[in-house]
Amino acid sequence: MTLAADPPTEFVAFWNDTLADKFERYRDILMNGLSHHSEVWLNEVQIAPGTKIVDVGCGWGDTARALARKTGPKGHVLGLDCVEQFLRRARADAETEGLDNVSFVAADVQTYPFDASFDMCFSRFGMMFFENPVAAMRNILRALKPGGELVFIVWRSKAENVWAYVPETVVKEFLPLPGEDARTCGPGPFSMSEPDVVRKQLEIAGFDDIRFEATDGPVTVGGSLRNAIDFQLALGPAGEVFREAGALAEERRDEIETALRDALAPYQQGESIVLPSASWRVSARKPG
């Protein structure tokens, strides 16, 4: 099922026409890096059978499926994402696993017409891209029953996320920063790294009982130096600088790749390139 925003925001359009294929190409790296940050919570969280959950920005749906296993046949998980391409895989994986208590709908979370039917909303790295984060949080509040819980995972600062910071620093030595008119994924992966800002956004949206818990961990950004360089020039902050520089980036590709190779080589473990990463797990409650 698709509930397309009419017309899609520039960010939703960018996810679909530019990022989706790149995400598919580097799916293994992304899944490995992102899932580290949800693993502890997913292993520990107690979900009562029958709980109704919405997973926002669910991507390929692995967290939605994990939550569906926990809530059991009397519960249900709705996975929402603005990229139908991701959801096709999510539906196929759920079917292969024989899960019939999870469904996936393509929609912009900020405007999806929720009713107050969910006990919980979860998101792993899906909250940092909304055109208006407070409006999206208000819409999520609308989705929840009184007392319902919102749990979401976001990156901490770029400096703490060495996997993104080091390559971006290298690429910026060779290329200009993206201009004001650059096409982007939204506010961006590090837009919710400041607890004071996120707390205020959640309060304005109407949530209370707001808490932050830190997770740190190594992420593998490539199975080889070559793979890590390709990944960094395709996605993330370094990838954005490279993409926006267009022809100039291609002209300087050799120099940039050499510098990236030097910068990433110290992080080699076996064949893989492994760097530190850091996230917040934010939780909040709908009053009532």
Ligand SMILES: C[S@@+](CC[C@H](N)C(=O)[O-])C[C@H]1O[C@@H](n2cnc3c(N)ncnc32)[C@H](O)[C@@H]1O
């Ligand atoms: C970094 S990915 C995370 C995907 C998934 N949660 C995971 O951890 O593997 C961010 C996801 O948010 C989705 N997204 C971005 N903006 C959105 C919006 N306004 N409404 C719905 N989904 C959105 C993207 O399509 C993408 O799948």
